[in-house]
Ligand SMILES: Nc1nc2c(ncn2[C@@H]2O[C@H](COP(=O)(O)OP(=O)(O)OP(=O)(O)O)[C@@H](O)[C@H]2O)c(=O)[nH]1
Ligand SMILES: Nc1nc2c(ncn2[C@@H]2O[C@H](COP(=O)(O)OP(=O)(O)OP(=O)(O)O)[C@@H](O)[C@H]2O)c(=O)[nH]1
């Protein structure tokens with residue numbers, strides 16, 4: 001198991017006061033392998049280990065830490081610097097607070113909208129939900145069925161409207177003054193679908209979301225960086241949600257996406273049910289990332 | 292000159308990273324490199340050539356041979372050689388990879404060849420799954436056999452097949468719910484669906500954007516249920532193509548089609564030139 005090899009490499013340096021180039025490179029190589037197995041973009045993996053090596057060689061370790069504890073600290077620091085150093089919490093600054101969800105096809109947006117609706121309704125907020133997905137067959141049915149089981153959630157049915165402009169304006173008008181949070185689903189799209197990227201830009205322009213989440217599938221491979229970058233170049237991304245973390249994938253795409261967008265991880269999807277949403281925690285996420 | 296172990300070890304990382312950067316799963320990349328090593332070690336080559344180029348050519352050759360095998364079978368030929376009408380095709384795979392959309396595309400292809408097609412919705416679980424397949428059926432002018440949410444997926448498929456026999460359909464395309472390959476209960480449910488329906492062909496649908504997980508998905512789906520062929524979706528998303536190499540290296544199963552967009556027409560027969568141009572080119 002990767003974490004065993006990483007642990008062993010770190011064990012080898014733990015009793016030393018001075019660590020030689022060879023042992024350090026051994027540890028760095030194990031980290032590279034762990035991150036590549038976790039699907040982190042290869043370029044990012046090397047940038048990261050170069051930074052770790054540089055810090056280790058130039059910084060003076062705090063004297064209360066052993067060499068081993070120090071290198072672990074640097075690795076952890078560099079990873080959470082990108083992902084989020086603490087639980088990232090979305091601050092609801094106004095009412096209604098509009099949240100839009102975007103992402104690649106099949107990444108888990110619609111399911112995640114329902115999970116967020118449940119999450120915020122449990123916190124006592126009154127939540128409104130609607131979808132701008134005019135492309136996917138039965139997309140509105142799907143969101144309607146998912147949210148029907150949630151108390152204090154008002155779902156706006158837009159099944160018969162094929163104009164995205166009208167969907168947004170009519171839905172916002174229908175959501176009364178009592179709504180605290182509005183969640184908006186969008187259709188899946190990727191960076192080559194230029195007309196869909198333009199549609200997303202238009203949705204942002206009309207909806208004027210207060211926060212936008214990019215939903216990333218934990219199984220995504222090396223293209224995570226380029227795809228996230230394209231979304232970042234089109235709309236403002238506030239945070240990342242990584243879905244399908246209940247499988248074998250370790251979610252390295254989240255690191256690539258965070259690097260590309262500058263956004264931090266807020267939530268983790270851990271199943272198909274609306275309760276299967278966890279708040280991001282740096283320790284458990286990094287632990288999982290490294291195997 | 293000859294390639295000795297020391298030279299190989301120095302150069303192999305470059306090849307390994309090339310494969311991984313192109314989305315080949317790490318385990319498969321390592322395995323491919325070790326196969327090339329056993330082929331090339333102590334092989335003599337022209338002094339004027341560079342060792343790294345010898346390695347690269349060997350890798351290119353391996354990939355082309357591998358993918359040629361995946362490209363050589365034809366879905367329609369396999370269907371008629373393994374059964375008789377009504378043929379049944381079961382679609383399986385991870386959550387959100389594109390099974391339902393791919394079934395609709397294949398239904399479109401069948402219909403254009405003059406086949407009488409029946410769609411069956413054995414996804415009785417996910418929100419909107421039945422409405423999604425019904426809408427595809429309406430757009431395509433193809434009937435959809437369905438029960439209500441919560442019904443036994445195996446029963447839907449079995450009854451759809453019986454219905455297809457009586458009504459003389461040529462082919463039944465059966466949709467199943469997306470599932471985690473490591474969910475014991477869901478994989479057991481899939482084994483039961485497979486046992487009850489006993490489909491002519493089982494197709495594993497995979498997302499070409501996925502990374503290392505393609506390795507685990509293919510292994511678990513093969514070990515628990517088995518599949519006869521693969522369809523990769525979202526090829527139009529500027530993918531590297533390594534996922535195709537991962538599966539072909541693991542199993543000698545055909546890659547029947549590639550999903551290259553969201554319209555019904557966006558399904559093409561897998562042709563090795565696609566991979567040669569995007570990945571090896
Ligand atoms: N196991 C698991 N499945 C998930 C998770 N999130 C979503 N899914 C499943 O993934 C599949 C796709 O989810 P959707 O919500 O339809 O994805 P989407 O991004 O809205 O898809 P498009 O709108 O077509 O782009 C469904 O089968 C969901 O149930 C998760 O955290 N874990
Ligand atoms: N760009 C692109 N999108 C695709 C392709 N194939 C499927 N999609 C999209 O991927 C998303 C998910 O497709 P579905 O057919 O619902 O996937 P699924 O495997 O049936 O999902 P579950 O049943 O929830 O597991 C939809 O938005 C499809 O339009 C493809 O080849 N290219």
Ligand SMILES: [Mg+2]
Nearest residue numbers: 109110139188
């Ligand atoms: Mg959706």
Ligand SMILES: [Mg+2]
Nearest residue numbers: 390391414469
């Ligand atoms: Mg489906």
